[in-house]
Amino acid sequence: MTDIDDQASTQTSTGWLSPEDLELVRANVPTVYVDAVPVRVDALGNVTEVGLLLRVAADGTISRMVVSGRVLFGERVREALMRHCEKDLGPMALPRVPPNPTPFTVVEYFPNPERSGFYDPRQHAVSLAYVVPVEGECEPTQEALDLMWFPPDEAVSDEVRSQMTGGHDRLIRLALAHVGKLP
Amino acid sequence: MTDIDDQASTQTSTGWLSPEDLELVRANVPTVYVDAVPVRVDALGNVTEVGLLLRVAADGTISRMVVSGRVLFGERVREALMRHCEKDLGPMALPRVPPNPTPFTVVEYFPNPERSGFYDPRQHAVSLAYVVPVEGECEPTQEALDLMWFPPDEAVSDEVRSQMTGGHDRLIRLALAHVGKLP
Amino acid sequence: MTDIDDQASTQTSTGWLSPEDLELVRANVPTVYVDAVPVRVDALGNVTEVGLLLRVAADGTISRMVVSGRVLFGERVREALMRHCEKDLGPMALPRVPPNPTPFTVVEYFPNPERSGFYDPRQHAVSLAYVVPVEGECEPTQEALDLMWFPPDEAVSDEVRSQMTGGHDRLIRLALAHVGKLP
Amino acid sequence: MTDIDDQASTQTSTGWLSPEDLELVRANVPTVYVDAVPVRVDALGNVTEVGLLLRVAADGTISRMVVSGRVLFGERVREALMRHCEKDLGPMALPRVPPNPTPFTVVEYFPNPERSGFYDPRQHAVSLAYVVPVEGECEPTQEALDLMWFPPDEAVSDEVRSQMTGGHDRLIRLALAHVGKLP
Numbered sequence: 001m002t003d004i005d006d007q008a009s010t011q012t013s014t015g016w017l018s019p020e021d022l023e024l025v026r027a028n029v030p031t032v033y034v035d036a037v038p039v040r041v042d043a044l045g046n047v048t049e050v051g052l053l054l055r056v057a058a059d060g061t062i063s064r065m066v067v068s069g070r071v072l073f074g075e076r077v078r079e080a081l082m083r084h085c086e087k088d089l090g091p092m093a094l095p096r097v098p099p100n101p102t103p104f105t106v107v108e109y110f111p112n113p114e115r116s117g118f119y120d121p122r123q124h125a126v127s128l129a130y131v132v133p134v135e136g137e138c139e140p141t142q143e144a145l146d147l148m149w150f151p152p153d154e155a156v157s158d159e160v161r162s163q164m165t166g167g168h169d170r171l172i173r174l175a176l177a178h179v180g181k182l183p
Numbered sequence: 184m185t186d187i188d189d190q191a192s193t194q195t196s197t198g199w200l201s202p203e204d205l206e207l208v209r210a211n212v213p214t215v216y217v218d219a220v221p222v223r224v225d226a227l228g229n230v231t232e233v234g235l236l237l238r239v240a241a242d243g244t245i246s247r248m249v250v251s252g253r254v255l256f257g258e259r260v261r262e263a264l265m266r267h268c269e270k271d272l273g274p275m276a277l278p279r280v281p282p283n284p285t286p287f288t289v290v291e292y293f294p295n296p297e298r299s300g301f302y303d304p305r306q307h308a309v310s311l312a313y314v315v316p317v318e319g320e321c322e323p324t325q326e327a328l329d330l331m332w333f334p335p336d337e338a339v340s341d342e343v344r345s346q347m348t349g350g351h352d353r354l355i356r357l358a359l360a361h362v363g364k365l366p
Numbered sequence: 367m368t369d370i371d372d373q374a375s376t377q378t379s380t381g382w383l384s385p386e387d388l389e390l391v392r393a394n395v396p397t398v399y400v401d402a403v404p405v406r407v408d409a410l411g412n413v414t415e416v417g418l419l420l421r422v423a424a425d426g427t428i429s430r431m432v433v434s435g436r437v438l439f440g441e442r443v444r445e446a447l448m449r450h451c452e453k454d455l456g457p458m459a460l461p462r463v464p465p466n467p468t469p470f471t472v473v474e475y476f477p478n479p480e481r482s483g484f485y486d487p488r489q490h491a492v493s494l495a496y497v498v499p500v501e502g503e504c505e506p507t508q509e510a511l512d513l514m515w516f517p518p519d520e521a522v523s524d525e526v527r528s529q530m531t532g533g534h535d536r537l538i539r540l541a542l543a544h545v546g547k548l549p
Numbered sequence: 550m551t552d553i554d555d556q557a558s559t560q561t562s563t564g565w566l567s568p569e570d571l572e573l574v575r576a577n578v579p580t581v582y583v584d585a586v587p588v589r590v591d592a593l594g595n596v597t598e599v600g601l602l603l604r605v606a607a608d609g610t611i612s613r614m615v616v617s618g619r620v621l622f623g624e625r626v627r628e629a630l631m632r633h634c635e636k637d638l639g640p641m642a643l644p645r646v647p648p649n650p651t652p653f654t655v656v657e658y659f660p661n662p663e664r665s666g667f668y669d670p671r672q673h674a675v676s677l678a679y680v681v682p683v684e685g686e687c688e689p690t691q692e693a694l695d696l697m698w699f700p701p702d703e704a705v706s707d708e709v710r711s712q713m714t715g716g717h718d719r720l721i722r723l724a725l726a727h728v729g730k731l732p
Contacts, residue, residue: 028383029395030438043265075396100314178726180654215580
């Protein structure tokens, strides 16, 4: 989970916080996050590929990870989901945010890596995780270095898992289980 | 639930049954069905309209209803879902069958209308119900007389509900609840 | 949504905030909440009754409402759910928090009542909503004046709905739809 | 998936079929099944153990497997779920069938093992799969030889997986993913 918004933020009235206030918040209450697992689907809706970004993760490593970011004050969850997808996948990705507001799982990130297996050194975040089919052309933007697509069996392979941190490898498996494609 | 396939069917090897055998089956075991609630969504995935077919229902009345039909021997659930959507909504409807195989509810139709509130005089059917966004042009085909789109509040109005039988009005409410749009 | 914890809170290290800091947080970021709809179930798991508390709601009215409260820093979602159920229903309620961490819906409360239809004048809260079967004896504690059990059709009746605010009447309908018991 | 009912059945009026008619049905239409993954949960609802039966599987091998069986004509899905749990786990198991009728996944068993990865040489079955917490004492009955409880990490270990056939090892992983306990 990285969130470049946070550095750039200034206006509290629109949900942006100064770095100091964001620090205070993060030290005291859980943050609301969304995680989006981008997927390619075939004509019948079967997931054929999972998209993984290459970027600087919350722990400072360069890792493969999903789309992730916080929900701003006043923002609807699906607006946040769309905003982060567009920010990370580019304006032509055409993400299909599902009509159902229920996430496929709730990911609880803690500063203590033992707490839940999902880890964020900066904060306790409660993240609503969605599988988001994308139909358009993706070009990773802003801080992402790369976006690669993996078939389900590769996405959960030891090689790809070794490139993920913070529990994102487990999140991919939960997402694939949700769509019935866990190898 | 109507199913024109049944009348036309002959080849058991492909899952089609003779009318006599279908009768025997229907008198003895539950039938596997799919129900699809066609919806229009906006760019953020919010359901804006629900599509209702006008057709001869299982009980012989002309009713507003959702896409519905049985799963054939050897057929995947999502293949059945796509087949029935194309049959009822036309070849240009572009239904987006969700990647998750889990239905939003399981509808149990019984010949006894008191059993579950979902009624089919012909059979006991266990139906997997999905909300299916459609993006293309719909033209009702085969036995459907008409397809109309209703905003959520109209779809659950007394007027529209009075045109539905067999519990399909309740199915619409369950679908709208699932997508967070029950008025 | 009321939360007596907030007034009593002092220790930030355990997730409690001073009233001033809570104010700052609430003015700037969404708060993580849980909502629990207490239900009675029969031996087959069918929901037979919905429990509604009578208490001072977020808007100051005395209303019928579900169990609701925030997730503290460092707390797991299911710990928060259990804590609020015990706080509101008493220590002998025996709530059966479901093994699946996915809520049946995500409720977005906003200070602006038009934003989502779910209203909290104090904050923007993102609430994970669960149906929680309770098997033991309930005695409303702390600030709740009363707990009453309603069969599904009464729980969604005009009379009961008129005693609810902030969208909790809609939440009940979403919960009943989820368990297939929306009348 | 084994189903001793089928051999013993005679009365079509109560949903039982003669072996010949069951054969005809199975050769022509998909059968409605339920799968139940028995689990032990702690006080907070966390899954701590998965129960696996040892019995003769559909393919004739002695395998570890979940509770599984068909839905009879006229039977509600949750009645079938309870009946099969009691049949396989004994009368004191106290299964807690979830109030939500939606399965965590839909398992499609085919006579062709390549079709979906879930295999039943006898039939095409569409199975609604549930995670069912059991609170009482289990004693495997009828054709089950044994019931053993495994912590999540053992339940998905290579050793236990090698004792499962027909895709039940994958079903266990999907169930554990659903409850957020996939290792």
